[in-house]
Amino acid sequence: MIRLKDPTFTEIQSRWFSPLQMLELDACTRCQECVAACPVVRAGFPDGAMERIAGWGGTGVHATGLIARLLGKPASGPDLTAVFDSLLRCTTCGKCSVVCESGISTTELWESMRGAGRELGFRNAAVEKTIDAIAQQKNPYSAVPETRATWIPENVPIASSAPVGFFAGCTVAFRQPELGRAALRILARSNTRFCMLGNESCCGSFLFRTGSWREYSATILSMIQDFEERGVKTVLFPCAGCLKTATIDWPRVYGRPLPFRTMPFSVFLRDLIREKKIRFGTPVPRRVAYHDPCHGGRHLVHPLGKDWVFEAPRDVLSAIPGVELVEFPDNRESGICCGAGGGVKIGVPDLASIIAHEKIESVHQMKADILASTCPFCRRNLGEAGVTAGSNVEVLDVIELVDRMME
Ligand code: SF4
Numbered sequence: 001m002i003r004l005k006d007p008t009f010t011e012i013q014s015r016w017f018s019p020l021q022m023l024e025l026d027a028c029t030r031c032q033e034c035v036a037a038c039p040v041v042r043a044g045f046p047d048g049a050m051e052r053i054a055g056w057g058g059t060g061v062h063a064t065g066l067i068a069r070l071l072g073k074p075a076s077g078p079d080l081t082a083v084f085d086s087l088l089r090c091t092t093c094g095k096c097s098v099v100c101e102s103g104i105s106t107t108e109l110w111e112s113m114r115g116a117g118r119e120l121g122f123r124n125a126a127v128e129k130t131i132d133a134i135a136q137q138k139n140p141y142s143a144v145p146e147t148r149a150t151w152i153p154e155n156v157p158i159a160s161s162a163p164v165g166f167f168a169g170c171t172v173a174f175r176q177p178e179l180g181r182a183a184l185r186i187l188a189r190s191n192t193r194f195c196m197l198g199n200e201s202c203c204g205s206f207l208f209r210t211g212s213w214r215e216y217s218a219t220i221l222s223m224i225q226d227f228e229e230r231g232v233k234t235v236l237f238p239c240a241g242c243l244k245t246a247t248i249d250w251p252r253v254y255g256r257p258l259p260f261r262t263m264p265f266s267v268f269l270r271d272l273i274r275e276k277k278i279r280f281g282t283p284v285p286r287r288v289a290y291h292d293p294c295h296g297g298r299h300l301v302h303p304l305g306k307d308w309v310f311e312a313p314r315d316v317l318s319a320i321p322g323v324e325l326v327e328f329p330d331n332r333e334s335g336i337c338c339g340a341g342g343g344v345k346i347g348v349p350d351l352a353s354i355i356a357h358e359k360i361e362s363v364h365q366m367k368a369d370i371l372a373s374t375c376p377f378c379r380r381n382l383g384e385a386g387v388t389a390g391s392n393v394e395v396l397d398v399i400e401l402v403d404r405m406m407e
């Protein structure tokens with residue numbers, strides 16, 4: 001059990017929370033909309049945003065509120081164990097922020113709480129192991145860094161500098177090389193001149209989501225500088241987690257707008273199709289359900305726009321001859337997460353599995369043959385759930401489907 005000394009707690013709060021976030025902690029009307037929307041609550045855990053905010057907000061009252069002023073501060077601070085336990089189970093999907101009637105930016109709040117929590121000593125062993133792996137091996141899988149580029153085929157022409165950059169990400173490099181190879185094949189066959197970083201490292205997503213990114217700033221800065229020196233104007237991301245991190249979190253580290261724009265790979269694919277640089281072969285009838293990855297969808301509506309994050313992957317799927325696109329009942333801004341994000345796959349794997357199995361069951365009800373997404377991390381969690389459920393549904397990335405159906 002963690003019991004906090006109030007002065008320390010106040011200092012740490014001001015270090016991790018913005019003035020707006022301090023107001024947001026007081027803004028909850030207890031309408032419970034977030035509780036009804038939360039996939040973790042639906043999976044049977046008592047972890048809605050409302051209770052978490054109430055739990056944390058109560059600590060401020062405890063230290064500085066009327067009772068504290070009348071009776072004096074207590075000798076020790078509040079017990080935040082329940083709040084930190086619930087944070088560990090949050091996928092940071094952001095569905096609560098969409099329904100929140102007070103407009104609270106919940107996911108940013110959770111990341112700040114997690115950062116404060118780590119500083120206060122609340123640490124989960126599995127999460128800490130991953131944080132250490134990223135610091136030392138520059139990837140969350142504890143893989144040997146020198147093997148990062150072994151997935152790249154030798155016959156793909158990669159320029160040393162080009163206006164288009166490609167950032168593969170750790171999950172592609174170490175867990176889903178076939179997805180990366182499909183992306184490179186499409187770039188090569190469409191005669192796209194592109195370059196990659198000489199020394200790609202983890203984008204830092206896990207560190208930002210768990211409030212542990214500050215020591216990693218130098219690595220991020222060196223990757224931004226490397227892209228800039230290669231003349232890159234647009235960086236393509238096949239991974240939703242990397243895309244969000246580069247779009248939203250890298251500028252926080254860089255201190256100003258990035259010297260390039262960040263683009264979902266599906267947007268580039270749509271451009272290639274519209275320019276007729278991609279041609280498809282014989283139609284194969286398929287019902288395809290599209291899963292919106294939270295970090296590449298809901299989280300990026302404001303910086304990148306709905307057309308890029310929601311419509312581009314759907315337009316690509318619809319352009320494939322024979323594909324019938326079908327939608328989950330909850331889609332786009334309201335989509336339900338795959339269960340793996342926010343460190344949950346590593347910290348609470350059983351929960352990630354429960355949520356993913358629910359999604360696979362939805363796909364069965366939609367009578368789809370293929371579950372497609374634009375995030376290798378979603379693909380991995382949903383694919384594993386499909387296997388354990390004995391499902392016939394094929395879990396693929398939009399990139400792989402395009403690669404497979406090209407002439
Ligand atoms: S971010 Fe998602 S998992 Fe976390 S509290 Fe909100 S709705 Fe629940």
Ligand code: SF4
Binds near residue numbers: 030035
């Ligand atoms: S939706 Fe927003 S205002 Fe309503 S209970 Fe949840 S956090 Fe509070």
